Amino acid sequence: MGAPEVEAEASDGEGTGWADAITGLSEAQPAASFCAGGAGETEGDPRSGVGSEEEEGLERGNAFLLGELHKVGEVLVEVGSTSSSTHGWGPNAIESEEELESCIERLRSVALERGKADISVLRRRTITEDSGAKRKLHLADVEVRRRAGNPLEVRIAVVGNVDSGKSTMVGVLTRSMLDDGRGSARQKILKFSHEAQTGRTSSIGQHNLCISSTGEILNDSTFRQTQCGEVVARSSKLITMVDLAGHEKYFKTTAFGLTGNLPDYAMLIIGANHGLIGMCKEHLGIALALKIPSFFVITKIDICPEHIFNNTMKSLHAVLKKPGVRKIPIMVRTQDDVMTCARNIASDTIAPIFLTSSVTGEGLDLLRQFMNLIPQRYEWFGKMSLDPEFIIDETFAVPGVGTVVAGTVKSGVIGVNSTLLLGPDIADSSFKPIAIKSIHYKRMVVDKVVAGQTAALALKRVKRNQVRKGMALVASSFQPEASWEFDADIAILTHSTTIHLKYQAVIHCEIIRQAAKVVAMDCEKLRSGDRAIVRFRFLVRPEYVCRGTRFVFREGKTKGIGLVV
Structure with missing residues (x-):
């Protein structure tokens, strides 16, 4: 296998990083198949076949609604939808506001009586039909969510470069407060005294954002993680924010958090005044390698000069358009943008970008609305x-x-x-x-x-x-067994020379974090951009490894991704 040229964009003078290596892959290289985001499948319209028999169509819509509530716990429906690709409910064309209100009330009674769920109307809108009649049609987007009991849990890994404001953002969201610009919000959530003194996270912290069945945030300034049981009991949805370290020294801890905590999404925090520097690209690269859908939160926009902010946005858009990433950047400025992003985030083809300030509170309402709506990614x-x-x-x-x-x-x-x-x-x-x-x-x-x-x-x-x-x-x-060795299909993202037998690297495979060496491979040597089947042997102790698990491995500036076969 030849060694394709990898676009080696310098990562702050420290060689090629995860993201640079992934974004440098071209579509012709086999390793790119590891990283390309797959488009999500859109479910069909539950009302297909609705025609003259409107009641039958409504019952079909109810069956879909109750099925989703039973399986997932929530569903976003469009009352009066004219499109067949969305989760529609009710008649196809609603021409008056009174008829729309009647449909919403009917949906409310169905959700409450048959699904033990509440509804919240997110937005009402009017569109003009394209046909010759030019009728005005009324639609409403409605969130239906099961009442408290067995809350739906969505895990979000919070990553980004050191000093970008990750812990502050988590503190502001989970304590429903604003920061004073000197770290008052992060003091509420840091676990150790040395973290409080330096302001830098060195451990994995899990913090809950509790949401009711009607979409109301239940956290307040008196919320305490150690006594959150009572608030969780009243919640219908939990956003578990996994606060990870940004400093390069704690990279192995961050990698463990991204692989072992099975996050649904990654929230990449970027300081507007610093841009995409340091470990920011590394964290984005691991999220891409593990196929974790990501969204971006630009913080500190209140203190960032306009020309620096423009440079930050330009560099972010450039990274998102590169071949190995290929995500559509969407600037979230309105509730319509929030709805679009929440519906499509799991497909891993878009990259929502939020502009926020933890001090002034700008943009936080849109971020909270987005977290209220994002679905679970895994089919649990x-x-x-x-x-x-x-x-x-x-x-x-x-x-x-x-x-x-x-x-x-x-x-x-x-x-x-x-x-x-x-x-x-x-x-x-x-x-x-x-x-x-x-x-x-x-x-x-x-x-x-x-x-x-x-x-x-x-x-x-x-x-x-x-x-x-x-x-x-x-x-x-x-019938579990511990394995000293396992075979994997790997892709080398970046390596300065060539990889031969007896090469050693640290494996991050879900909760497993251990050094392993290559004892066999199906080619003579590997370079950047190459892909091969190799056999790894653990150096310290055998581990419980499952087939089909994705993992990342690293050694110095060498980075790679793989799949256990």
């Missing part, structure tokens, strides 16, 4: 019927409780007193049966957790030194 409902699998990303020893592990339920349902296999064991790499003593979900005691939720599980008769990050809890039907 289908995974609930599978056997349980839980990946561990944190371990604790809680006085009076014992060993507690925190992580994400990847599939199935886990209940109190369930027996699962814990492994790979630190001593002999086996999987040993253990029982679940109790379960906490967002500081609430619960009987069970389902696929897609993050939880803390207390384990019976397990010592703290027997568990570590990177282990998993799985059902016995999986």
Whole structure:
């Protein structure tokens, strides 16, 4: 395999970064298939076939609505829609405001009585029909969301360069307050004293934005993460914001957060006065490599001179238009833009850009509306019927409780007193049966957790030194085994020389973070832009690796992406 030329745009004088390498790939290179965003599939109109029998059409619309509420917990419908590609409900052409109001009331009663859900009317609009009649038609976009009980959870990884304002933005959103320009908002959410002193995040923090069934933000200035159970219990939707470190020194922690926390989306924070510098491109590159849809928040627009702001926007648009990225930038300035972006963000073909200030509050309302509307990216409902699998990303020893592990339920349902296999064991790499003593979900005691939720599980008769990050809890039907070696289809994004056998790199594969070396590959050597099937061997301990998992690997300035085969 030849070595295609990779556009090596200097990343602040430090060589080629993740994003530069990905954006340098051309469509002709096979490695580009790893990074190209796939267009989302648009579901058909639930009212297809609506004609003279209007009631039958409405029942079909109701069946679609109730099905989505049961599976996901929320659905965005268009009352009076004239298009067949949207989630329409009700008659096709509504010619009066009174008829529109009547349809909305009917939808409200159907949602409440049959779906135990509330509706919120997001916008009403009037359009002129293209046909010869030139009728004026009335439409309304309505969010239907199940009432509190089992909240829908959407995870957003907050990434960006150091000092771009990530923790401040998370503090402003989750505490419903404005910053004073000197870090008052970030002080509310930082975990350690050294973070508070330097103002720089060095750990992974998870913070909840709680939203009611009618779209109201339940967080206020008295909200505390340690006592959020009561607010979560009243929520219908949770936005879990995973606050990650921006400093280059903590890059491995940020990579672990992006791979191990299974985020639905990445929110890339860019300081308007600094632009796309430092680790900003690196974080964007990992999000592209893992195919995590991203949106961009430009902060500090209140203190940024106009010419610097224009340069920042120009460089962002240039990156988004490059071959390996190919995203359509959309400046979000109105509620219509919010609706368009929320409907299409999961397709990973657009890049919404928000202009905000944490001090003046400019642009924050549009960002909150967007977070209220964005859907879950993963199809968790289908995974609930599978056997349980839980990946561990944190371990604790809680006085009076014992060993507690925190992580994400990847599939199935886990209940109190369930027996699962814990492994790979630190001593002999086996999987040993253990029982679940109790379960906490967002500081609430619960009987069970389902696929897609993050939880803390207390384990019976397990010592703290027997568990570590990177282990998993799985059902016995999986017949799990720890692997020293695995085969992967990899693409080299950037490397200064050539890669041969015995090459070593750090693998970031979901919760796994360990050095591995290449013990076999299907070609003699690899250079930047090449793709190959290679066999990695872990250097420290065997791990539980699943087929089909995407991962990134790095070593110095060398970066690559891969898929476990």
